[in-house]
Amino acid sequence: MKVIRSVQNKQVKEWKKLSTKKGRKKQNAYLLDGWHLVKEALAARSEIKLLLVTEDFKYRAEFEEMNTQNSEEIIISEEVAKHLSETPSPQGIFGVIALKKEQSTPVSLQGGAWLMLDSVQDPGNIGTMVRTADAAGFTGVIFGVGTADVYQPKVVRAMQGSQFHIKLITASLSEWIQQMHKENMPVFGTELNPAAKPYDEVGKYRDFAIVMGNEGNGMSEEILSTTTTNLYIPIKGHAESLNVAVAAGILMFQLKR
Template structure:
């Protein structure tokens, strides 16, 4: 049993949790909590840590038969975890690797999110979680976007990071050109939009461009859009949070597709 917070493995978890550079160099990230860890296959897990109390539960013991694991004290688990009340299970996990080609090869109608320099980990995590709910087929981000393996992102995705494909690209412009050549029409929420967002047709292959929380899309990236749309505001609100705006667009696409493919009556 590991009972010291100065243990080498415990320090490794702390480094992976706190430093994006270490996560990139090792190709690992930290996942915690029963819901998240139970979605992991043994091949994805580098190291699994559990407490004695966690092992007392019969269902947990049955699940653990598929893994090799380290037992740690409650104090050590609390030092490794990023939450105030850890659930007694935490894993070092191998990062997923997707390419733009992987995302574009889906047989489904595309519903892509293209993110430019989003900085808030909570926004990024919310976008992945809401995106899965809306049926998006992939997320494309520039390198300046927050690290998707940040613990705050991982936690706020509620497991969607394991199910939604994503990729970072060096430059959004050539990536968007490839996407458009594949027949995907790009939309940007923009103050210059001629139509409200719900007046456009999203039932074919579409992608939504979402910009930085404070500055929005750069002119260069906005120019890649085939159409600008606006989300009408009541009151004195000028714009929406990036994650909310992305959710509005994604769920409108989902609504239109349901109505087209599964009309009521």
């Protein structure tokens, strides 16, 4: 089995580049860091190009018990693991995962519950929303133009493996909203505006979409004007607003039938 000990190794340099959007695009892959995420990828029979594992981790029972025979393995040193990880004490296991070919042009959705992100910026918020959409039984998340990249390390960490459970699409929100209108699916925008409709007065749905906006500026005017109805979560105290991931959680659990 191949062993790589030096951070100067050419392959290590390539893996390190997976933390950038350019690197991910060029190699058509992204990096998973940690056992929980790699296990999710194995369970989902996702296309794992490579498993990178430290000697220490390789002989743990939990790893030995897992069927990894379809994935090429490379042993890496602790030093290489530290170099690749964005956490201070990496577990010593990484997966290089193939990026899925995405359906970005609208097609018939045949219903489903969708979360749409309009220029959301914070990777922790984005990853948490994908995880919450999964927990709420949503079909997928559509990443609009201007929203941070799906497979950057901080998003991947916060998604907690939910990318293997629901659909993630990067596309023009306007085009998908048009498609939803064609299929008579309501699209709910969100506004920090008491003139919008209170979120708990619109009932529950099976086939619908919720759009969340940018942390500082909310949804774009352009998208707000194309929704079916815009919703508002009434603020009862003195906070100016809710964190976008918390607001998305409240809405998804309230609206999903």
